[in-house]
Amino acid sequence: MNESSKQSSADNSRVLASINKILDYEMTLAEWVGLAAMLSAPYLVVGVVWSTIHADDWNVLWFLRSTLTWPWLMFSGVLCLT
Known part of the structure; x- marks a missing residue:
């Protein structure tokens, strides 16, 4: 075994x-x-x-849906910027 393989083996065992x-x-x-x-x-x-x-409207169902799925809504292009 050379020196670099001993070092590599020691590093692997520490990890x-x-x-x-x-x-x-x-x-x-x-x-x-x-x-x-x-x-x-x-x-x-x-x-x-x-x-x-x-x-847009305060329907509880839509509010909960948008609260739980905000990442998808933000990145999917469903934004309504009116």
């Missing part, structure tokens, strides 16, 4: 050890729910702002 350490971390159900809430909060806030700005 695998780091990945194993991350994957071995255990979370409770409450922590998963909290993580989901923290990750979804910005999405929902932007969705409400988007729906408020781009709502």
Whole structure:
């Protein structure tokens, strides 16, 4: 074995050890729910702002639809800029 392959092998084992350490971390159900809430909060806030700005009529069904699908609406060319 030459020196570069020994270095590469050592780097690979360090990376695998780091990945194993991350994957071995255990979370409770409450922590998963909290993580989901923290990750979804910005999405929902932007969705409400988007729906408020781009709502033509205040029908609850359309408001909820545009709140949940704002990324698709923004990038699909469905914008109504009147």
